[in-house]
Amino acid sequence: MKIYFLSWVYLSFGGVIGAAELNIGQPKQSGEPSEYKLNDFTSQERKILRSYGVPVDNSAEFESFLTHLRAGHEKSAETGQVSMVWEYLLTAVQSLPTELRMNKWIKAFIFQGVNITEQLAAGKYSISELKAVYRQAQPPEGLLPKDLIAFLDRRVDELKNIRGMEPNIATTHLKRSFMTDRYMVHVFLEAIKNDSDKLRKKRLRELIKSRMGSTPHESVSDIEQVVQELLIEASEHEIRLMTFDDYSFEGDPLRTGTDFIYTAALRELVRVDGDSLLPEKIRRILVIGPGVSMVVVDDLKNPRQMIEPFALLDILLESQKIDLSNLQIHLLDISQDVSEHVQYLKAAAKQNKPISLALGLKHSQKKSPIFSEHFRELGRSIQGAVITEDLAITSFYQARKKIQIPSEIVLKLRMIEGDMTTTNFSHLESYDLIICFNTLVYLNEQERALAGVGIRKALSQNGCFIANNGLSKKSDPTIELLGNDYLSLIQKKVYKDYPPESVRALPPAMKGSQLWVYKKGS
Ligand SMILES: C[S@@+](CC[C@H](N)C(=O)[O-])C[C@H]1O[C@@H](n2cnc3c(N)ncnc32)[C@H](O)[C@@H]1O
Helix, strand or coil: HHHHHHHHHHHHHHHHHCCCCCCCCCCCCCCCCCCHHHHHHHHHHHHHHHCCCCCCCCCCHHHHHHHHHHHHHHHHHHHHHHHHHHHHHHHHHHCCCCHHHHHHHHHHHCCCCCHHHHHHHHCCHHHHHHHHHHHHHHCCCCHHHHHCCCCCHHHHHHHHHCCCCCCHHHHHHHHHHHHHHHHHHHHHHHHHCCCCCCHHHHHHHHHHHHHCCCCCCCCCHHHHHHHHHHHHHHHHHHHHHCCCCCCCCCCCCHHHHHHHHHHHHHHHHHHHHHHHHHCCCCCCEEECCCCCEEEEEEEEECCCCCHHCCCCCCHHHHHCCCCCCHHHHCCCCCCCHHHHHHHHHHHHCCCCCEEEEEEEEEEHHHHHHHHHHHHHHCCCCCCEEEEEEECCCCCCCEECCCCCCCCHCCCCCCEEECCCCCCCCCCCCCCCEEECCCCHHHHHHHHHHHHHHHHHHHHEEEEEEEEECCCCCCCCCCCCCCCCCCCCEEEEEEECHHHHHHHCCCHHHHCCCEEEEEEECC
């Protein structure tokens, strides 16, 4: 099996990388938003920007400032691509036999205080049992017995190493060594080999290939080496997300990850206050930073997915705020991955191929009525959506469901690949609703001023801008991210009951997902 597996790695990296699987990266259409010029701004807007230190007195200086800004964000987005390696591995690990999963051990050893040495001595420890099984019997498909046993031995050593450590530090230590172990390189490459999502497969291979340098014939060990380095690099960025006390999006790298739970509070807001806050009829919507998740729920059978625009549509349809026949939904995102995903969705929709979202409600999320309700409702207001529910409880999920989105809905999306701080997205459109979730946190105050002025320009007269400000540690969620000098804040609402582990580090008054609703001032 190993020879076959390695020769696949070798051959496929030699030949297949770079072959276009979808018609992506076409030239930009005319009329697409362009980078700001200084004379796009009124004197009032310049005054606001000047107060935030943006150089608005000289065109050349202004443009060079923006070029620099965008280059910095693009670099950060590029680094963020390594995050997808991490997400991908996390999913690949979930397909391993339960006994091999890290969480189970961590729960036993760290949180339930099971004594490792005693367990080992008594022969009760599952690793010992597992090793015995693998020594005698055929291993499960895809697993390499010798390497697996060596991997398990390394885990036992790690478990001895954590004695006396703080639970959080021990958890991080165990997870990092588990995820960056050389055995995981095989798990990772095996998952790519079997991946049914061709675009994702191509994307990962390209990433590995880009790290290989220019050698024409890479050896298997070169590939394995590069993958392990990628896993180690990803662990540097991702490790803080693994511990419970520091869950936040902001910072470097810029992640595209997304989850349906972030729109849960929006459903609540629209249900309770939609009539007073939102324009009567919404025709044009802009979603800034919709994101795309590399993996979903619990297997690699689902393609990458984007949830936010469809969740938003579902919420607005439920409230009867939109008329689908006249609706336009624009998506603005700096990430090439997001843009490619939208093109993939539209290409599939044009051929009438089904687009499915796969959602999972985690055990901790079930405790929040807002999350449970959103999970239950999502998709029900989209006419023609096919919903398949799976109520089986797994170690990760309380329940799962798939929503097949009708092609007509997918075809309403239009992608704008751009930076929200430097792109003039007000050019042609006037949006009745702009939403931006888990994205403003990436910007500093000056960048947010640019984004805010742009949002104000792009809103229709009664237009609304809604941003969330939860799950943020560096920026205090109770402090508004956009200044009142360019948009009036009309409502700030705190939704309690965020999963306790995600906000453990915050004082009680700050816990909750916070939505901020702005209306264009006169
Ligand atoms: C963490 S994801 C959030 C995804 C989704 N909104 C959610 O809350 O689930 C942040 C998204 O914002 C995009 N983004 C970050 N900075 C941006 C910028 N300056 N301009 C445009 N998009 C940006 C990223 O590429 C990414 O897709």
